Amino acid sequence: MSQHGIGIIGYGGFGAFLHKSWSNLKGASVIGIADQNVSNIPAGEFNIYDDWRKMIRDPLISIISIVTPPSTHAELAIASMKAGKHVLIEKPLATNLTDAREIINVSEFTGMKATVNYMLRFNPIVQQVVKWSESGVFGQLRRAVVENYAQDESLPQDHWFWDESVSGGIAVEHAVHFLDLVDLFAMYPIKHVKGASHNRNEGQEDQVYINVLYENGLIASHYHDFARPDIFESTTIRLLFDLLELELYGWIPIQGRVRAMVNPEIEKEIYKLPGFKVDQRYPYNNGNIQDSNFQKTAQTIYCGGKPYKSYGMITGTFALPDKKLDVYRFCVRSMIENLITSIDNPHIKLNVSLEDGFDTLKTALTSRESARAKY
Ligand SMILES: NC(=O)c1ccc[n+]([C@@H]2O[C@H](COP(=O)([O-])OP(=O)(O)OC[C@H]3O[C@@H](n4cnc5c(N)ncnc54)[C@H](O)[C@@H]3O)[C@@H](O)[C@H]2O)c1
Structure with missing residues (x-):
């Protein structure tokens, strides 16, 4: 395996988190950090640059991680690839579709690998749901x-997050993580997108709602607000399959609840959820859930007109063994490891393609436009 030098551009909250999370990587280490404000950067075994243009010329660096505010991603990604570097671009890929397409074109033209940090895809719970989809x-x-x-207590009014020309707004800067997850579970293309949003004042849009209809009939709704005190921060993702209802808790899902209609063949699937524990088992009889003993006589039940065989329902809980921060670190390590593997073995596909980043950006922008259409 070759040794890759990584250069990070942008050493704010998330750049520092990535740097810490990428210690002792196999086959790569961070050897350069660039920020327009170098006072953010602690001293260490890496070079510090006050201008990213100097860093991308370093021949020992083969991967650039772009961790600056969204409106800068396109310029930095394009320049890095033209300088012969592979790139890990923070979400969102860009703040408009012209820039996003240009990033894709430059990656194709230069042959540089490029991916978007949709690190939630590496969460083991998410990966199990993808297998079921x-x-x-x-x-x-x-x-x-x-x-x-989400809380906005650490987001003062002058933070770039509220400036749509820099962040793209909540749908573009934040919702894209979750739009990507549901795209992954959906398995079908999007047919229709509608949005709604609220501004608390002229400069701060603090609530967004996005409805997405997929070609197979899946209807997804995404609500995000940045208007809560820290104590009320919460994220729930509900997924309703014909025979399975899942609730995932946490913006990095680490635990959840499940209700599933099962038969002998599929009951074992539920146990693939990490740390699954049964709460209750209910036999199913002529359309009624019974509370007597679980009997293994299958009944026919219908979902959307489709028949399924089930002998009853299982409810339970599941949880990853690790804490949220450890899962987060695992996911961002997996992201860079996937890029490194794909650089060393070009036939191995990236887990997140630039087209994935483009598609979610398109959904976010479409919802934003529809939210502003006159009633
Ligand atoms: N994937 C995730 O889970 C995740 C989580 C948090 C943030 N992010 C993304 O990471 C990016 C950065 O977010 P953050 O919270 O770290 O922001 P931040 O404001 O804390 O840090 C941004 C840093 O970039 C520097 N910077 C800005 N423009 C620059 C330029 N042109 N050249 C060099 N340095 C520049 C700033 O000085 C600052 O240090 C955003 O795109 C955000 O959406 C991703």
Whole structure:
């Protein structure tokens, strides 16, 4: 395996987190950090640059991680790839589709690998749900509901987050993580997108709502607000398959609840959820959930007109063994490891493509436009 030098551009909150999370990587280490404000950067075994243009010329650096505010991503990603560097671009890919397409074109033209940090894809719970979407073992995913209440206590009014020309707004800067997750679970293209939003004043849009209809009939709704005190921060992702209802808790999902209609063939699937514990088992009899003993006589039940065989319902809980921060670190390590593997073995596909970043940006921008259409 070759050794890769990583250069990070942008050493604010998330750049510092990535740097810490990427200690002792196999086959790579951070050897350069650039920020327009170098006072953010602690001393260490890496070079410090006050201008990223100097860093991308370093021949020992092969990967650039772009961790600056969204409106800068396109310029930095394009220049880095033209300088012969592979790139990990923070979400969102860009703040408009012209820039996003240009990033894709430059990656194709230069042959540099490029990916977007949709690190939630590496969460083991998410990966299990993707397997169920692919196998269809619990039937069709018909409904997805993302409810995300975030604090704004650490986001003063002059923070770039509120400046749409820099961040793109909540749908573009933040909701894209969750739009990407549901795209991943959906398995079908998007047919229609509608949005609603609220501004607390001229400069601060603090609530957004996005409805997405997929071609197979899945209707997903995403609500995000940055208007809560820290204590009320919460995220729930509800996923309703024909035979399975899942609730994932936490913006980095680490635990949840499940209700599933099962038969002998599919009951074992539920145990693939990390740390699954049964709460209750209910036999199913002529359309009624019984509270007597679980009997293994399958009944036919219908979802959306489709027949399924089930002998009853199982409810339970699941949880990853690790704390949120450890799962977060695991996910961002997996992200860079996936890029490194794909650079060393070009036939191995990136887990997140630039087209994935483009698609979610398009959904976010479409919802934003529809939210502003006159009633
Ligand atoms: N994937 C995730 O889970 C995740 C989580 C948080 C943030 N992010 C993304 O990371 C990016 C940065 O967010 P943050 O919270 O760290 O922001 P931040 O404001 O804390 O840090 C941004 C840093 O970039 C520097 N910077 C800005 N423009 C620059 C330029 N042209 N050249 C060099 N340095 C420049 C600033 O000085 C600052 O240090 C955003 O795109 C954000 O959406 C991703």
